[in-house]
Amino acid sequence: MEEKLTLFKNRKRFGIEKNIDIIFKNTALVLSSFVAIILLGIILVVFFQSFESFSRYGLKFLITSEWNPVKDEYGAFTAIYGTLVTSFLSLLITIPLGVGTAIFITEDFAPKVFREIIGSFVELLAAIPSVVLGLWAIFVMEPFFRAFFVFLHNFFGWIPLFSTEPTGRNSLLAILILVVMLLPIVTSIARDSLNQVPKKLRNAAYGIGASRWKTIFSVILPAALSGIMAGILLALGRAMGETMAVTMIIGNSNAFSWSLLSPGYTISSMLANQFGEADGSQVSSLFYAAFVLMILSLVVNIFAQWLVKKFSLKY
Amino acid sequence: MNSLYYQKRLSRNIGDKFFTSLSVICALIAILPLIFLVTYILYKGGSQITPELFTLEPNPPGDDLDAGGINPALIGTLIITTIASIIAIPVGVGGGIYLAEYSKGGAFSRFIRFGVNVLAGVPSIIAGVFIYALIVSTKILFGSMYSGLAGGMALSILMLPTVIKTTDEGLKLVPNELRYASLGVGASMYTTILKVTLPSAFRSIATGVVLGIARAAGETAPLIFTALFSYYYIVGIEDLFYEMGSLAVLIYNFALEPYDAQNKLAWAASFILVLSILSVNIFSRILAAFTEKTKRV
Numbered sequence: 040m041e042e043k044l045t046l047f048k049n050r051k052r053f054g055i056e057k058n059i060d061i062i063f064k065n066t067a068l069v070l071s072s073f074v075a076i077i078l079l080g081i082i083l084v085v086f087f088q089s090f091e092s093f094s095r096y097g098l099k100f101l102i103t104s105e106w107n108p109v110k111d112e113y114g115a116f117t118a119i120y121g122t123l124v125t126s127f128l129s130l131l132i133t134i135p136l137g138v139g140t141a142i143f144i145t146e147d148f149a150p151k152v153f154r155e156i157i158g159s160f161v162e163l164l165a166a167i168p169s170v171v172l173g174l175w176a177i178f179v180m181e182p183f184f185r186a187f188f189v190f191l192h193n194f195f196g197w198i199p200l201f202s203t204e205p206t207g208r209n210s211l212l213a214i215l216i217l218v219v220m221l222l223p224i225v226t227s228i229a230r231d232s233l234n235q236v237p238k239k240l241r242n243a244a245y246g247i248g249a250s251r252w253k254t255i256f257s258v259i260l261p262a263a264l265s266g267i268m269a270g271i272l273l274a275l276g277r278a279m280g281e282t283m284a285v286t287m288i289i290g291n292s293n294a295f296s297w298s299l300l301s302p303g304y305t306i307s308s309m310l311a312n313q314f315g316e317a318d319g320s321q322v323s324s325l326f327y328a329a330f331v332l333m334i335l336s337l338v339v340n341i342f343a344q345w346l347v348k349k350f351s352l353k354y
Numbered sequence: 355m356n357s358l359y360y361q362k363r364l365s366r367n368i369g370d371k372f373f374t375s376l377s378v379i380c381a382l383i384a385i386l387p388l389i390f391l392v393t394y395i396l397y398k399g400g401s402q403i404t405p406e407l408f409t410l411e412p413n414p415p416g417d418d419l420d421a422g423g424i425n426p427a428l429i430g431t432l433i434i435t436t437i438a439s440i441i442a443i444p445v446g447v448g449g450g451i452y453l454a455e456y457s458k459g460g461a462f463s464r465f466i467r468f469g470v471n472v473l474a475g476v477p478s479i480i481a482g483v484f485i486y487a488l489i490v491s492t493k494i495l496f497g498s499m500y501s502g503l504a505g506g507m508a509l510s511i512l513m514l515p516t517v518i519k520t521t522d523e524g525l526k527l528v529p530n531e532l533r534y535a536s537l538g539v540g541a542s543m544y545t546t547i548l549k550v551t552l553p554s555a556f557r558s559i560a561t562g563v564v565l566g567i568a569r570a571a572g573e574t575a576p577l578i579f580t581a582l583f584s585y586y587y588i589v590g591i592e593d594l595f596y597e598m599g600s601l602a603v604l605i606y607n608f609a610l611e612p613y614d615a616q617n618k619l620a621w622a623a624s625f626i627l628v629l630s631i632l633s634v635n636i637f638s639r640i641l642a643a644f645t646e647k648t649k650r651v
Contacts, residue, residue, distance in 0.1 A: 056542050057542075059542070059544060060542045060543050060544050063543070063544035063547075064452075064456055064543065064544075066448060067448050067449070067451045067452035067455075067456060068452050068456070069448075070444070070445050070446075070448030070449045070451075070452065071448065071449035071450075071452040071453055071457075071463075071466050071518070072449075072466065073445050073449060073514070074449060074466055074469045074470055074473055074514065074515070074518065075465065075466060075469050077473065077511060077514070078469050078472060078473050078476075080484070080488075081476065081480060081481075081484045081511075084484055084487045084488060085480070085483060085484065085487070088487050135380065136380050136383055136384055137380075137384070138380075139376060139377045139379075139380025139381070140377070140380045140381045140384040140385075142377045142380075143377040143378060143380060143381040144381070146377070148374055148377070148378065149378075157381055157385055159639065160385055160388055160389075161384055161385060161388065163388070163632060163635060163636070164387075164388045164391075166568065166569065166572075166631050166632060166635045167391070167392075167572075167628060167631070167632075168571075168572025168573070168574065168602060168627060168628070168631065169572075169574070169575075170572070170574040170602050170605045170606050170609075170624075171395065171572070171605065171624045171627060171628055172391070173605075173606070173609065174605055174609045174620055174621070174624055175391055175394065175395065177609055177610075178609075178617070179390075179394060219387050219391075222384050226384060250366040250367070250369070250370050251370050251374075252369060252370045252373040252374070253366065255373075273475070276475045276477075277475075279477070280475075280476070280477020280478065280479065280480070281477070282477070282478065282479045282574070282575035283574045283575055283602075283606060287606070287609060287610065307477060307479045307575070310479050310483060311479060311575060311578055314482075314483070314486065314578075314579045315578065315579045315582070325483075326483065326487070329479075329480060329483045332477060332479075332480065333476065333477070333480050336475055336476065336477055336480075337472065337475075337476075339475075340471070340472055340475035341472065343475075344468065344471055344472075
């Protein structure tokens with residue numbers, strides 16, 4: 040088949056038509072390479088802009104948490120720590136919820152129509168802009184959880200994670216709003232990979248007498264694992280880069296604290312907050328932080344793609 | 355004899371019941387925030403909608419009881435999203451055509467497809483940072499700094515991967531027989547693409563592109579330091595080169611104001627944004643389901 044197609048393509052053509060064909064092909068080629076140009080452009084621009092800060096602070100930037108434009112001292116530890124903690128903890132809550140929901144949608148617990156409605160509802164949640172989620176978090180979620188946070192502090196205050204008096208916006212709220220944002224991603228990808236597991240496997244498991252959940256845990260989930268893992272990594276990348284909802288609810292404080300009940304910072308919320316008014320070496324330091332964020336999300340993304348390619352289902 | 359009947363008390367059956375209820379609970383927890391969120395936005399935002407909202411400028415935050423309207427932000431969102439589409443759709447569709455129709459799965463096309471996936475995962479605020487460094491701080495656009503044009507460019511970076519991906523995948527679904535038939539009657543490659551393959555993939559590409567535009571319309575992070583925000587009416591073409599408001603940035607700015615009037619404006623803007631994005635999503639979903647049923651080829 041393939042040779043036939045090339046045969047047609049290479050047929051002799053005359054004059055203007057041939058030229059148009061060549062121009063068309065090359066235009067498409069140039070347009071497709073725009074992706075690579077933009078991607079490399081982003082990496083290079085952010086790297087060169089951060090060069091001044093990079094050469095001055097080096098890797099010390101990553102482990103100090105001083106952020107003082109007056110004294111010209113910059114370190115992004117609080118923001119990097121905040122980015123990692125909020126994204127990993129939110130993922131920790133999202134994974135069981137999302138995979139559980141995906142199992143609910145793909146198994147026949149409930150009538151099909153009902154499950155499909157739930158499935159598309161969850162996907163619609165992904166379409167809601169994060170700034171609207173942030174607004175909702177400020178005016179609805181924060182008052183709703185206030186009493187619960189006080190309770191957490193009073194009874195579990197001896198754990199460093201809950202050791203500060205809750206006062207309004209804090210990292211835990213950011214984690215919760217991230218859960219709302221990540222759920223649709225994890226659920227829809229997990230659902231797709233569960234749906235791709237061939238029926239044969241399930242029938243075989245039922246045939247030798249496995250119960251429904253034995254089948255799910257020992258046969259279906261392992262078969263769908265690579266897809267689910269990739270979805271989880273994509274969600275992790277999204278969580279690390281998520282800006283608006285987190286910026287609006289995390290409290291934006293550069294003071295480092297182990298406690299989730301105190302205001303915090305993430306790299307993206309630091310950028311959103313300070314970029315507009317920064318000048319001098321602060322801009323360069325912000326670019327450095329942006330570079331760190333970009334590397335983090337690139338690594339996660341590339342790893343996710345590699346995982347899909349390496350362990351994709353072979354049935 | 356008994357073993358032929360379902361036995362409730364067997365540990366495997368109890369375990370099954372337990373996990374089944376657990377997954378039902380998961381689904382409930384996943385869906386409750388959505389129902390709560392959507393109804394709250396529709397209720398809270400919908401009650402703020404007045405005719406003046408669409409025609410007035412927002413008043414600068416202060417002790418005023420009257421916050422004004424969101425006309426400039428509404429128009430700004432339309433303009434910025436249009437600019438982004440004008441850039442991203444030709445580039446994306448062209449790139450997608452190359453990947454699906456011309457490339458033969460070599461190193462270049464694999465690299466581009468990989469790049470598309472990576473670009474899709476780049477945090478949206480990084481796109482803003484990039485355009486800030488490239489365009490805003492260099493004043494390369496006729497000396498203007500923050501502008502609607504720069505905001506549109508930042509958004510186009512976010513739309514580009516979606517457009518390429520949907521074009522690529524849409525074209526790959528077109529059966530090869532159509533191409534053979536067209537080339538066989540003597541059509542050249544570009545006629546085949548423009549007259550045969552693109553039209554037959556049009557619906558799936560259009561659906562993906564529209565969804566991409568809807569997502570871009572709600573993006574805030576790339577705009578907060580490229581387009582910034584403006585309180586004033588957009589009157590002429592030269593306003594493209596100045597700060598431009600948008601619904602998303604209006605929500606962000608006014609949600610953080612301590613004044614009730616501004617907060618209400620933020621809710622109203624959310625209502626409009628969410629309603630339009632959700633209706634685009636639902637509409638294209640219905641369209642896609644409909645297309646699947648009536649597929650001709």
